[in-house]
Amino acid sequence: MQALWVHTALMARIDVSGIGGFIREQRDQAQMSVRQLAKAAEVSNPYLSQVERGLRKPSAEILSRIAQGLRISAETLYVRAGILAQREGDEVVTTSIASDSTLTERQRATLLQIYAAFQSENQAQVTPREDEES
Template sequence: MTRSGIGEFLKEQRRTAQLSLRQLADLAGVSNPYLSQIERGLRKPSAEVLQQLAKALRISSEALYVRAGLLDEPSGDPNVEDAILADPVLDEQQKRALLDVYRSFRAAKLGPAAMTGSEATSDTTNPER
């Protein structure tokens, strides 16, 4: 990914979080001009700065590392359901809602026959759904 790619991504994430450039810079502990240069693609942030920005934005630092070209894309199929279940910020109701939406999107794309056993039987094994 190009330098401007990480900058554009950071800008998008900042706007989604409804933070001004100055607010994010303060939260991440970087200077306002430096963050502006990163967002405009003029500077390439270090792994440490990316980690600080990820923490301030409450997103995965690994995702930023991949976007910045510091890490390769993960190979294999990431287990989205495990990640949702392991998230300490979400309560159980939010986790169930996310899992339901995720499973419904997968079922719509793959069809019921392509779902794994745990996906196909998850609704029948959990009486709360």
């Protein structure tokens, strides 16, 4: 059985097996053993093993530790776990700019304006693919 979404009235449910597979994937890719990652993440190796196979539903703290051990952002892992919603790319940019306290109000507005301009500019072209033009 695959990554089952329990899907009650609520939409925030942790995708247990999905996150496990993703972690194992990342660990394999990094050529680490279970024990190695466990040590780096400061989690016990049996527990990490169980998490990877979807037998356990790790807490937020454990998840962030594993993320650190894997050197990936906790947000990435949380999105995979279904804990954080996957935000659209533009949403990330606009909210991050909007909440950047190091900018003045004018600067924020300017940046957002430019960004919006770029967005609509690209909207005009059909954008058949997200190709990397040189």
